[in-house]
Amino acid sequence: MGGCRPKSASACRSPPKLKRTNARDRAHEPQKRLELRLLGVDFRLECSARGHDVRAIGHERLEPTGGSRARGADTIDSRVDEPKIKGASIRECLLWHDRRYGHEETLRLTERLPPHHLAMLHPSQPALGILGASWYPCSLVQGMCDRLLELRGGDGREFALAANREVMPRIMHGMYRMVLRTVGTPELYAQHIQRLWRRIHTTGERSIEILSSDEAFSVVENWPGHHPLLCWMTIYTMAYMFEVMGYKRWSVDRVACVSQGGARCETILRYRR
C-alpha cells in the first residue's frame, strides 16, 4: 500500500483543462483540481464534489519533476538491523480484533511475549497502544500472530480474509481509494509494488508479474518478517487492491509458501471485472 496525499491544500484550484471522461458532470458540477501521488506516480485530477461525494471525472499523468524527493516520515532507515513492520495495518487489525472478540481476547495475544516486547505495548489502550506511524519489530508481531493461531486455529487464511475485508477499507479510504479506482491499473500496481511494500516492511522482496489480462503472479522472498498469517494478509491485500481497481471477481491460489517448505511465497491471482 502506498500513501496518497494531497500535496498541499492550495493544490485544489480551477479551472482544469483535462481529458473529459464525463461531459455531463463537467457541465453541471463544480470542479476542483487536485494533485495526488499514487503508486509512486504523480497525477492531477479534475474532481467534482457534492457534499462527501468526491469523484474524479478526468485525470492526467504528470511528468517527473526530477531531483530527489524529501524523505518523509514514512521513509525507513535502511540501516535498521532488526526486521520491522509499520504499525498502521497492525493497529487496524488489533482494533478489528477488539471489535470482534473483545479487548480481553486481544490482551491474550500478548500472553507469550517477552518483557522487552511487552514494554513496547500499552495494554489498556486501543490496539494495545500500537501507533500507525511507528515501526515495530517483526518478532513482536510474529509473537502475537503465533498466539492468535494457537487460540483460533488454522493457518491464518480465514482470519486474514475476514480481517482484511474490515481493515483495508479503513486503511485505504477517501481520496486514495477514489484515485486508485480511477487511475489504478494492474500494471501500475505491479510496477510499484516493491516501493509500496517498503513503506510497510523493512525486509522482503516483493514482485508481481502480470501474466495476462486476467492473471498475475505474485512473489514475496527474502522476508525474515514472514508469518503464515502475514503471508495471507499480504495476498488478500493485493486482491483487495485489484478489487478497488474494478476487478470485483478474483481468486487467489497460493502455490508456495516458506512456512510450507517453499523457497519463497508465490501466489497466482486471477481477476475479472
Ligand SMILES: [Zn+2]
Ligand atoms: Zn508465505
